[in-house]
Amino acid sequence: MTASRTPPRGEWVQHLQKIRDHRDQAAFAEVFQHFAPRVKSFLMKSGASDTLAEEAMQEALAAVWQKAHLFDPSRASPATWIFTIARNRKIDALRKQNRPEPEDLPWGPEAEPDQTDVLALAQETRKLAQAMAELPQKQRELIEQAYYGDLSHSEIAAQTGLPLGTIKSRLRLALDRLRHRMK
Amino acid sequence: MTQINHHLSEELLIAYSAGTLPEAFNLVVATHISLCDTCRAALDAQDAVGGALLDESPDAVVGDDAYAKTLALIADQNTTPVQHPRISDGVLPSPLQEYVGGDIDAIRWKSAGLGVQQAILKTSKDAKVRLLRIPAGAAVPDHGHRGTELTLVLQGAFRDEADRFGRGDLEVANEDVEHMPVAEVGEDCICLAATDAPLKFNSLVPRLAQSFLRI
Numbered sequence: 001m002t003a004s005r006t007p008p009r010g011e012w013v014q015h016l017q018k019i020r021d022h023r024d025q026a027a028f029a030e031v032f033q034h035f036a037p038r039v040k041s042f043l044m045k046s047g048a049s050d051t052l053a054e055e056a057m058q059e060a061l062a063a064v065w066q067k068a069h070l071f072d073p074s075r076a077s078p079a080t081w082i083f084t085i086a087r088n089r090k091i092d093a094l095r096k097q098n099r100p101e102p103e104d105l106p107w108g109p110e111a112e113p114d115q116t117d118v119l120a121l122a123q124e125t126r127k128l129a130q131a132m133a134e135l136p137q138k139q140r141e142l143i144e145q146a147y148y149g150d151l152s153h154s155e156i157a158a159q160t161g162l163p164l165g166t167i168k169s170r171l172r173l174a175l176d177r178l179r180h181r182m183k
Numbered sequence: 184m185t186q187i188n189h190h191l192s193e194e195l196l197i198a199y200s201a202g203t204l205p206e207a208f209n210l211v212v213a214t215h216i217s218l219c220d221t222c223r224a225a226l227d228a229q230d231a232v233g234g235a236l237l238d239e240s241p242d243a244v245v246g247d248d249a250y251a252k253t254l255a256l257i258a259d260q261n262t263t264p265v266q267h268p269r270i271s272d273g274v275l276p277s278p279l280q281e282y283v284g285g286d287i288d289a290i291r292w293k294s295a296g297l298g299v300q301q302a303i304l305k306t307s308k309d310a311k312v313r314l315l316r317i318p319a320g321a322a323v324p325d326h327g328h329r330g331t332e333l334t335l336v337l338q339g340a341f342r343d344e345a346d347r348f349g350r351g352d353l354e355v356a357n358e359d360v361e362h363m364p365v366a367e368v369g370e371d372c373i374c375l376a377a378t379d380a381p382l383k384f385n386s387l388v389p390r391l392a393q394s395f396l397r398i
């Protein structure tokens with residue numbers, strides 16, 4: 001597979017939907033091609049050996065297929081969603097701990113998310129990536145250290161300098177809409 | 184959803200998103216988020232930071248057979264039953280029910296002295312979490328906050344000098360916090376409390392007595 005077949009960011013949403021709706025193996029192969037090396041590198045930076053990272057990566061990518069029906073593009077970009085799966089594998093494989101997860105959100109029979117929310121989140125996610133790219137090196141390293149587990153929770157500084165306000169209110173809005181719809 | 188005034192700190196949200204908190208703290212965070220859409224949205228935003236980091240991670244070399252092995256894993260797992268949504272309409276949100284083994288009636292209380300009851304929940308050893316039931320009007324037992332202590336109210340309310348903490352409210356206390364919360368009159372206060380410092384149970388009763396004297 002060549003790099004030219006890698007779709008632009010936004011299109012991974014459709015890939016995951018194809019996996020969810022049609023168990024589309026070609027779409028999965030492309031998702032694997034793009035994300036598997038990233039997930040493995042993320043796990044290795046978090047302290048996993050090559051062997052452990054390889055194993056946990058395969059489990060994470062298998063979970064992407066298995067859990068595709070839980071992917072909600074109004075709440076997470078594909079990369080964010082795959083990150084949460086990889087992170088949970090990391091806790092399981094590296095720290096041998098159970099990870100309590102928040103209660104599920106109410107899902108109705110017609111659970112298709114609001115298209116406005118999906119587009120808004122995709123836009124905010126792009127802006128966030130841009131903001132992260134523009135952070136001063138030092139600040140950026142602090143965030144990486146927090147995510148790769150090099151800082152304990154009491155060592156994490158709250159002021160990461162990241163503008164999370166807009167994406168937060170977008171996500172809050174989408175949640176309100178969902179709660180309202182399910183009443 | 185109830186009105187919640189005391190939320191997760193940014194440090195806790197980052198650490199929960201990064202997956203670096205002890206299990207006991209994760210349980211308190213997950214339980215609060217189950218009750219609080221403000222923090223749920225804040226966590227989703229924080230997870231997006233993790234997503235951006237993942238997306239920009241340099242490619243690691245994956246095994247030649249990685250794809251085939253992943254497909255084999257999928258084939259193996261295809262028999263896993265569909266999970267039902269975890270949604271609770273009881274007093275305890277789902278993540279907490281999973282540790283208790285049911286709702287509030289399933290909690291196996293043990294006396295902690297002076298009418299206070301507790302139930303320690305089993306988690307990894309790097310921190311401890313337990314449920315506390317404080318009789319209406321009584322002082323909340325204080326363990327002198329070594330390390331970080333998280334207290335999440337599930338039923339009733341407690342007050343300290345400055346604030347009121349009702350259902351869903353989370354108090355984050357660090358070593359420097361010195362205060363004396365008291366359960367409100369009317370209903371027993373049930374809290375979920377986690378600490379990453381070793382608990383000193385033997386000092387609980389004397390400290391309680393001391394608190395009573397000062398009320």
Ligand SMILES: [Zn+2]
Pocket residue numbers: 187189190191215219220221222223
């Ligand atoms: Zn909150």
